[in-house]
Amino acid sequence: MRFELFIALRYLLSRRKHGFISAISLISVAGVALGVAALIVVLGVMNGFSDNLRDKILGVNAHIIVSSISGPMDSYASLQDRIEALDGVQASMPFIYTEVMLSTQHGVKGSAVRGISPDQADDVMSLGKDLIQGRLADLSPGNGDLPGIVLGRGLASRLGVGPGDVIHMLVPSARSTAAGFAPQVKNFAVAGVFKTGMYEYDSSLAYIHLRAAQKSLGFAQDLISGLEVRIQDVYAAEEVGTRIARLADHNLAVQTWMDMNRSLFSALKLEKTAMAVILVMIVLVGSFSIITTLIMLVMDKKQDIAVLMSLGCQPGHIKRIFMLQGTIIGMVGTALGFFGGLSLSAALQKYQFIQLPSDVYHMEHLPVKLELLDLGLIGLAALVLCFAATIYPARQAARVHPAEVLRYE
Template identity: 40%
Template sequence: MSYELFLASRYLKSKRKTGFISLITYISILGVLIGVAALIIVLSIMNGFESEVKNRIIGFGSHIRVRTFHNQGLQNVDEVMNKIKDIEHIIGMSPYVDEKALIIATKKNQRSGVIVKGVDVTTLHKVSDIQDDVVLGTFNVGEVQTENGKTYPGIVLGRYLADKLRANLGDPVEILSPTGIGPVMTRMPYLRRFIVTGYFETGIFEFDDIYAYISLKEAQRLFGLKQAVTGIEVKLDDLNKAEEVKEVIINQLGYPYTAVTWFDMNKTLFSWMQFEKWAAFIILSLIIMVATFNIVSTLIMVVLEKTKEIGILKSMGATSKSIMKIFMYQGLVAGVIGTFLGCVIGFALCWSQLKYKFFSLPPDVYIISSLPILMKSTDFISIALAALLLCFIATVYPARKAAQLDPVEAIRYE
């Protein structure tokens, strides 16, 4: 151990003539500790929510959607699927129809705008987990027989859409397709009756409030698409490869086809979540900054208290650089202690929440029953480095002041 570090640790542990200096030292360590722990906990919670939202969005849809430019409809579905099925990382594909319409609950005379999604139930499970999100009834989009013996196609509604329509299981609903609406009003919009067979709930309000599922064939008939579809949903073995696979698909299919990833479709949401994380990081870093001001105050007072000792050290041959190191080490030791304890406490609290679920959430509001936690090593490293950097900066001014003391004047100092 160098004598600079030895003296720094002695100064940190030794009793002060003024107990106030020791108190400020402990407060500065505590401030760094609280700031680091708070940052770790808050960022881990935000990571948990982001992961939960990401999983639910991907579970509702898929990793990539293949479609045509201007959404003109994809005609040769089998040909397109055969062209891309052997691309690396693709493990599932399913055609879909995605169109806007008006839904009417005939019993309650309620109506609402709706996005009707037509799906192929034989391949849907390969790209989506929506069937697992059914909370009441079943995911039945096939033919349903009513009490009077008539058969109608089934429809599965989002939970909040069903609440708006006041539609119960077994109730009839009608979908009014915009097909036929245009400058020439010789054709009436297509109207088709369905029977409610189930409700789904993804936990994402924007999905549960506006989406309804029917069979692919019914959607093609409802919107006059014949054999065309809106696009093809693609699932990968690694969602992080979505951008890479998207480029391969675009290059392989060429015009008029294009592809969009799950991130492209939800860019605004995830960009906002990233902004929130950075905002939280900056705001909570202010706690550490306040603690570093305490380190500055402590070191300045120590310099004043140890002025005579500094003069003696200089007269014995200690260089200004060595004096500067002593006080920088002292501040950094306080920062390291606070940062280490903050990391330990932050990790312990996050781990406890993961294991014991101390903090619960109302599942009817958040869908998840407990506060989500996702700890990332990169967060721990960046927080620790930021805290130590701030502590280092805080030591520079008082350390330079100590190094600039004149040894003769310092020895005479009372």
């Protein structure tokens, strides 16, 4: 063991004459540990929140939406085949989107209704996995049966219906009567209930069969609102969307999930950065405690420093002693912070003891996702700040003049 490290450890662990300084050292360790643990937990929660929100949005919506600028799309089969032939495209599905009024004897609720193909839905979205009652296959009507509809859990609760119940849909397409134009009312049988965990979707979204949507809106069989496209890499949506836009002979409107939710994810990114900056201040406070500890130690150990220099220690050796002491404090605090932060994150992830109101947030519990890059940056930032805090006290210690200190001893 190098003598600089030996002396640094003796100064840190000595309790007989320097208990007060040792107590300040412990406070410095606690300050660094608290800051590191807070950074790990908060950034993990922010990552989990962002990824959870992204997964839920992409579970309900496709990665890319392709529609026609001029209105509903027709003769889309050839375009769909060309899109699916592109590299990076996993699957696609036609859809129809409309807004209707749903009613039962228990209540009335405005809703967004999407017509989908049950056979292709599992390849493009996670609706089948989100079902808590019923099956997507039940959207297809049997002989003489009513067409099926799948409702969000909040919407089904609001309307007081469950699988097998009949629901009335007031569609926007109007028909001419003796009294003028009147909206049409279509009857559907509830085929299932889904739960995504996002209040906005669960309380206002419903799915019906593509053919039923076309029939309800008076569309021809080859008329749709657009195509939903699922790709292999969600972060390559911009690139794939650009290639899709170049495919068509006519103008297409291509929207990626990033375009549709840009403001939301930009706000989350900004919030994560702001929280990281704020919490780094806690580590900075801990590093200031290290400065205080070392300055007090230098003042208390001037005689020891003078003796060491009289015995041949160079100023560089003295500087390394105090830099090692501050670095050890930072390393111990960082290690303890990592242990506490990772333990708390694991507990939050496993037991989910912090519940969130689903009508306010997009999820029901606090999600946590730890990323290696964030953990590496947290550890590096803590060690750099703690090392920087040792520079000034170490320089002051190296400037001690042995003759002046030992003159009256």
